[in-house]
Amino acid sequence: MFDFEILSEDKKAREACMIVDDKEVKTPLFMPVATRGVVKTLIAEDLDRLEVQAIISNMYHLLLKPGIGTIEDAGGLHRFMNWDGLLFTDSGGFQMIRSDFENKVNSNGVTFNTDRDDTTYEITPELCIKMQRRIGSDVAMCLDYCPPYPSDRGEIEKSVIRTRDWAKRCKEEGDDISIFGISQGGTIPELREESCKDIADLGFQGNAIGGLSIGEPTDEMYKNVEISTKVFPEEAPRYFMGLGSPIDILECVDRGVDLFDSAYPTRNARHRTLFTRNGKIRIDRRKFKKENGPLDEECECPTCKNYTRAYIHHLCKAEEMSWMRLASIHNIKFMMDLMEDGRKAIREKRFVEFKEEFKRKYKNC
Numbered sequence: 001m002f003d004f005e006i007l008s009e010d011k012k013a014r015e016a017c018m019i020v021d022d023k024e025v026k027t028p029l030f031m032p033v034a035t036r037g038v039v040k041t042l043i044a045e046d047l048d049r050l051e052v053q054a055i056i057s058n059m060y061h062l063l064l065k066p067g068i069g070t071i072e073d074a075g076g077l078h079r080f081m082n083w084d085g086l087l088f089t090d091s092g093g094f095q096m097i098r099s100d101f102e103n104k105v106n107s108n109g110v111t112f113n114t115d116r117d118d119t120t121y122e123i124t125p126e127l128c129i130k131m132q133r134r135i136g137s138d139v140a141m142c143l144d145y146c147p148p149y150p151s152d153r154g155e156i157e158k159s160v161i162r163t164r165d166w167a168k169r170c171k172e173e174g175d176d177i178s179i180f181g182i183s184q185g186g187t188i189p190e191l192r193e194e195s196c197k198d199i200a201d202l203g204f205q206g207n208a209i210g211g212l213s214i215g216e217p218t219d220e221m222y223k224n225v226e227i228s229t230k231v232f233p234e235e236a237p238r239y240f241m242g243l244g245s246p247i248d249i250l251e252c253v254d255r256g257v258d259l260f261d262s263a264y265p266t267r268n269a270r271h272r273t274l275f276t277r278n279g280k281i282r283i284d285r286r287k288f289k290k291e292n293g294p295l296d297e298e299c300e301c302p303t304c305k306n307y308t309r310a311y312i313h314h315l316c317k318a319e320e321m322s323w324m325r326l327a328s329i330h331n332i333k334f335m336m337d338l339m340e341d342g343r344k345a346i347r348e349k350r351f352v353e354f355k356e357e358f359k360r361k362y363k364n365c
């Protein structure tokens with residue numbers, strides 16, 4: 001069962017309720033990334049406490065380790081990682097094509113070898129959906145073909161055709177589960193538009209924007225997001241894959257995007273960068289050595305309620321690994337608060353004011 005009901009709108013931004021089987025979430029929504037079946041340094045109980053509604057794992061990484069059969073035998077990925085919330089899985093097409101492994105892409109799918117066990121994997125669109133079904137994903141993503149940035153027009157044209165053909169095959173394979181299609185088209189407006197139309201025509205439960213936020217200039221990204229949200233139907237969720245910077249997210253909500261995921265908040269945390277309402281801070285800087293206040297005065301996460309900047313600074317300096325966990329808890333909660341505040345602003349028809357106020361404070365560091 002899949003349902004998407006728009007609750008309120010403020011120009012293009014919308015607040016909606018998305019129901020997948022027995023799981024209900026509110027959008028705009030940010031999903032932390034659990035690539036290998038874990039949000040790095042955290043456990044499922046932490047995610048509950050931080051009011052995370054949905055996460056996204058990666059079929060390709062799980063296939064390599066521990067293997068789809070292992071997860072299936074454990075009762076599916078929900079049970080394996082003790083996660084009751086909504087679970088998206090990415091097909092891993094992006095990683096397969098960019099991995100260090102020797103790989104071959106043709107119209108039938110992706111073939112690659114790993115040094116580790118000398119196995120040859122052949123991932124077709126059908127197999128990709130079958131494997132996501134086997135691990136118990138609530139929402140599966142299509143296998144797409146994302147060319148690197150920059151690529152020439154010919155390469156992008158090829159990716160649009162291949163992505164459309166693969167999406168069709170994914171749809172035929174997975175009529176019994178919820179699947180989101182993924183568009184490509186690089187930053188060439190007419191190809192982006194064509195790819196979005198291709199995907200929208202297939203009638204997936206949701207439509208994703210792929211192949212952006214991979215190194216193109218920000219204004220190009222926004223332009224192609226606008227093309228995408230114009231083409232994608234209003235009545236289905238729109239998902240920008242791999243976008244995690246708070247300001248970029250608010251700009252894309254303003255352009256009609258509903259869902260986001262990225263390793264950006266947790267990766268930043270592990271690299272000692274914390275998000276605050278007054279901008280990003282590097283907690284290993286000397287000036288935090290004696291600051292006995294929380295990371296962010298307005299944050300109510302377990303880290304901010306119980307620990308000081310000075311303590312986290314000390315853990316960093318002493319290379320005590322718990323700082324990664326404390327920092328990740330905070331950055332994830334920051335993203336959850338940002339989305340909740342965004343939803344409230346949409347309801348109150350003041351989203352643009354909220355966005356501009358957030359940007360003003362966040363950039364002021």
Ligand SMILES: [Zn+2]
Binds near residue numbers: 296
């Ligand atoms: Zn906090």
